[in-house]
Amino acid sequence: MASSDLDLARILHCSWVATVEWYDTIESTNDRAKQLAIRRAGPLPALIVAGRQTAGRGRGTRRWWTGRGALAMSLLVDFSRWGLSRRRSPLVALASAVAMVEAVRPHLSGQMVGLHWPNDVYVDQRKLAGVLVEVPTADRLVIGIGINTNNTLAEAPRALRQTAVTLLDLTGRRHDHTSLVLELLAHLDSLLAATGRAPDEIGQRADALCLQRGRTLTIDCGGRSVRGRCMGIARDGALMLQTPEGPQRFLTGTVIT
Numbered sequence: 001m002a003s004s005d006l007d008l009a010r011i012l013h014c015s016w017v018a019t020v021e022w023y024d025t026i027e028s029t030n031d032r033a034k035q036l037a038i039r040r041a042g043p044l045p046a047l048i049v050a051g052r053q054t055a056g057r058g059r060g061t062r063r064w065w066t067g068r069g070a071l072a073m074s075l076l077v078d079f080s081r082w083g084l085s086r087r088r089s090p091l092v093a094l095a096s097a098v099a100m101v102e103a104v105r106p107h108l109s110g111q112m113v114g115l116h117w118p119n120d121v122y123v124d125q126r127k128l129a130g131v132l133v134e135v136p137t138a139d140r141l142v143i144g145i146g147i148n149t150n151n152t153l154a155e156a157p158r159a160l161r162q163t164a165v166t167l168l169d170l171t172g173r174r175h176d177h178t179s180l181v182l183e184l185l186a187h188l189d190s191l192l193a194a195t196g197r198a199p200d201e202i203g204q205r206a207d208a209l210c211l212q213r214g215r216t217l218t219i220d221c222g223g224r225s226v227r228g229r230c231m232g233i234a235r236d237g238a239l240m241l242q243t244p245e246g247p248q249r250f251l252t253g254t255v256i257t
Contacts, residue, residue, distance in 0.1 A: 029074035067151030083196030099187035
C-alpha cells in the first residue's frame with residue numbers, strides 16, 4: 001500500500017509494529033483497527049495510518065476533524081504485549097497522551113506543551129492532538145491518535161479556529177511524518193511498558209504535564225455534573241477536583257468546561 005507521505009518500509013524496519021496499512025482517505029482508522037481485531041486478521045501490532053478521515057471520532061459523541069496534511073493513526077495491539085489488562089484502559093489513554101507530548105515537544109521550542117485530562121495534548125491552551133482508546137475484543141486494544149501536523153486551521157471548520165492549533169501553523173514549516181511516527185512509537189512502547197510494570201509512573205508524569213491545575217472545571221460523569229478547582233492528576237490517573245463538598249476523584253468522565 002503506497003504512500004507519498006510515509007516511508008512504510010522504514011517504519012517497519014525501525015519500529016516494533018508488524019504491519020502497516022496506509023489509506024489516503026478512510027472513514028476512521030479506529031474502525032479499520034477494530035475490524036482487524038474482530039476478524040483476527042494479520043499479525044500484531046498493526047498500524048493503520050490515513051491522510052484524511054471522513055468520520056474521525058473523539059471521546060463520546062465528539063467528532064475529530066482530520067484536515068488534509070494531519071496525522072491520523074491507530075494501533076491494534078494485544079494486551080499481553082506490555083502486561084496490560086482491560087481495567088487499565090484509562091491509563092493507556094493517559095500514557096498515550098504523555099507519549100504524544102514527548103514526541104511533539106522537541107518541535108515546539110519555547111511553547112508550553114502539556115495535557116488536558118484525560119487524553120488531550122494542548123499547546124498554550126489550544127488543542128493539538130487527542131487519543132481515543134477502544135477495546136473491541138477481550139484481548140485486543142485499539143489506540144487511536146490524531147495530531148494536527150501539516151494541516152492548517154485556515155481550512156478548519158469555523159468553530160475550531162479559536163480552540164485548535166497545528167504544528168504547521170505554530171512553526172511555519174512542514175514536519176516529516178515518518179520521523180514523527182517513529183518518535184511516537186518509541187515513546188509509546190516505553191510508556192505502555194511502564195503502564196503494565198509501574199502504573200503509578202504514568203499518573204506522576206501526567207500530573208507534571210497537567211495544564212488544568214488551578215482552573216475551575218466541570219466534569220460530566222454519566223449525566224451528573226461536578227464543578228471544582230483542578231488539583232492535578234493522581235498517581236492512578238484520576239482527575240482531582242476540590243469541590244464545595246470536598247476533594248473528589250474521577251477515573252472516568254468528560255470535562256465539559
